[in-house]
Ligand SMILES: Nc1ncnc2c1ncn2[C@@H]1O[C@H](COP(=O)(O)OP(=O)(O)O)[C@@H](O)[C@H]1O
């Protein structure tokens with residue numbers, strides 16, 4: 001019998017960049033098929049082809065032996081294929097019920113939206129996922145995890161025979177993941193087929209029947225999940241060349257922890273329900289502590305707590321041995337904490353010239369010293385030159401600079417006014433090699449000033465190229481520490 005879904009020789013390029021090379025893929029009825037691979041391997045692109053998002057591609061797609069080609073996601077859905085995308089697509093201003101029924105609202109015999117049926121149906125779906133929210137609540141008012149579950153419920157209950165889940169668990173807490181897995185198993189036992197993409201390899205092996213590995217646009221392996229383990233997957237994901245990774249480091253990195261330096265930041269049993277638990281860590285003067293974990297492992301929430309953005313609910317934080325209450329960003333700043341978040345946009349002023357953005361943290365000092373704008377500009381010019389900010393004209397609006405150069409400006413700000421502890425979230429994400437090198441140099445310069453630095457990232461290369469010591473977080477907890485040893489990417493991935 002012909003397979004439910006069969007792809008042969010699928011290729012796809014964006015401009016000159018090849019995203020997929022001759023992929024063969026078969027999905028059988030009643031299976032959960034895992035798809036793993038590093039970022040950029042081509043997983044989402046293949047799924048978007050199946051779900052009718054991308055039309056221009058090479059190769060053939062068949063359902064039940066018949067060639068198919070979808071003109072749109074609606075077309076794919078009509079053929080029984082539903083997809084939950086990596087990026088949330090929920091409409092914040094609509095209610096939960098409207099989001100659950102987005103595009104498929106039930107109507108009554110007058111052709112009007114049947115609100116009662118919609119609320120009732122939404123309620124039932126949310127219940128089965130264990131989501132306790134009012135279907136009339138506005139979507140935008142809910143936590144990211146709950147929004148993600150609601151989006152999942154839309155596709156899970158759409159009646160689709162083929163359900164594609166692209167990294168569906170990144171914003172979910174462990175109990176939410178468990179509930180989701182229960183629903184996925186029920187759907188599978190019901191004869192539906194699911195494709196599950198995740199970085200959490202333990203989860204993939206636990207929930208999937210088969211697993212396929214992508215590397216750099218190619219399918220490199222496929223196996224029954226019961227016959228392989230995490231190390232087997234990692235080996236195939238990153239290939240034989242464990243060390244050959246562009247841009248950061250080569251081979252093994254020898255971590256250099258410095259147990260003799262004074263502790264600048266210490267936390268004791270920090271916790272926040274649904275985000276992280278029992279976090280006790282130390283950062284020493286002149287040390288870069290890397291915190292590595294996949295998206296959703298809790299490291300971003302932890303970073304936010306250290307900056308007082310979303311305070312921890314339990315535990316203690318001390319700076320230079322004195323306990324501090326980081327209950328707001330203002331208090332955290334006053335205590336000596338600084339933070340450069342993953343979305344730099346939120347803390348920079350794109351319309352304002354570069355020099356204003358650099359001097360913002362010293363404005364108070366400038367005001368006190370009655371510095372004139374000329375002096376402000378001169379300070380910024382010195383930094384722009386030493387940090388290799390391109391172009392070096394500090395009068396240009398910040399928004400006209402590339403992302404990498406904006407990041408250098410965000411860091412330069414802290415060189416003018418040294419904090420005790422600097423927390424950096426994804427400091428080199430999306431940058432070219434040159435900009436990455438510059439950022440690495442700036443971070444080293446900051447370290448040389450004796451401040452404690454925390455680098456939080458879901459990219460192994462980032463922590464490996466920057467950190468003196470690495471903590472690995474998984475499902476909200478610190479599960480491993482690498483200190484004073486040689487560490488390689490595969491060992492880091494295996495710990496997460
Ligand atoms: N819309 C797009 N335009 C240009 N390039 C894209 C687009 N979507 C994906 N790519 C590129 O295709 C490659 C594969 O990306 P993707 O399928 O998203 O990988 P994965 O989901 O495995 O992380 C990457 O190099 C990515 O930059």
Ligand SMILES: [Mg+2]
Nearest residue numbers: 043044045086
């Ligand atoms: Mg993807």
